Amino acid sequence: MDYRGRRAMSGTPTPRQQQRERTRERVLEASLEVMAERGVAGLVLSEVASRVGLRQPSLYAYVASREALYDELFRRGMEQHAGTVRAALGDGAPGLAAVRRAMVATVRFAVEQPVLAQLLFQRVVPGFTPSAEAYAPSLEVAALVGGAVQEAVRRGELHRDAASRRGVDLLVALTAGVATLQVTNDPGSGFDEGRFAPLVHDALDLWQQRYGPRGGSTAPR
Incomplete structure (x- = not known):
């Protein structure tokens, strides 16, 4: 088992997991920005994706809908x-x-x-x-x-x-x-x-x- 496997089993997030969590946090922050500008009901996923540097289909890896x-x-x-x-x-x-x-x-x-x-x-x-x-x-x-x-x-x-x-x-x-x-x-x-x-x-x-x-x-x- 490699070092990354040992880290994952020990409960310590791997670098990939940490990056995923950072991206997810950026998605949430960008969502609040869009809501502040367009109104709370005006959340548009394509705009959120653009602000975090993702294509909209890729956004669904971080949020289901x-x-x-x-x-x-x-x-x-x-x-x-x-x-x-x-x-x-x-x-x-x-x-x-x-x-x-x-x-x-x-x-x-x-x-x-x-x-x-x-x-x-x-x-x-x-x-x-x-x-x-x-x-x-x-x-x-x-x-x-x-x-x-x-x-x-x-x-x-x-x-x-x-x-x-x-x-x-x-x-x-x-x-x-x-x-x-x-x-x-x-x-x-x-x-x-x-x-x-x-x-x-x-x-x-x-x-x-x-x-x-x-x-x-x-x-x-």
């Missing part, structure tokens, strides 16, 4: 978002403060990654549905945020209704709404100078008032 490319970008984006939320929740006191940090971090993520934010948080690609594997980090985020809200309830900082589906859905809707308005109406601006992004603090104040310790009630209006 346009749908698969969207799916991989969605998976990676959601993993980044989940990591952002985990870091925010762990960066300080638990409870209500942690909930607020996680929501602010979500808006910051959208501002810093506007192309991914549109793919993750808006249905901008007709017919695209993420695979279960790609969507899994989103479920983790939901569990993390829900757990933080429950902890705030346990600590007496919020009414128990805050942890209901309606309460958490309202929290997510307010946060996603701010992020979407910023990304679609004031792209290119940072979080602090953006027209809409800083409003996440006001949105969280409204949610907190709605579900304060003496508030609550999810009764239909």
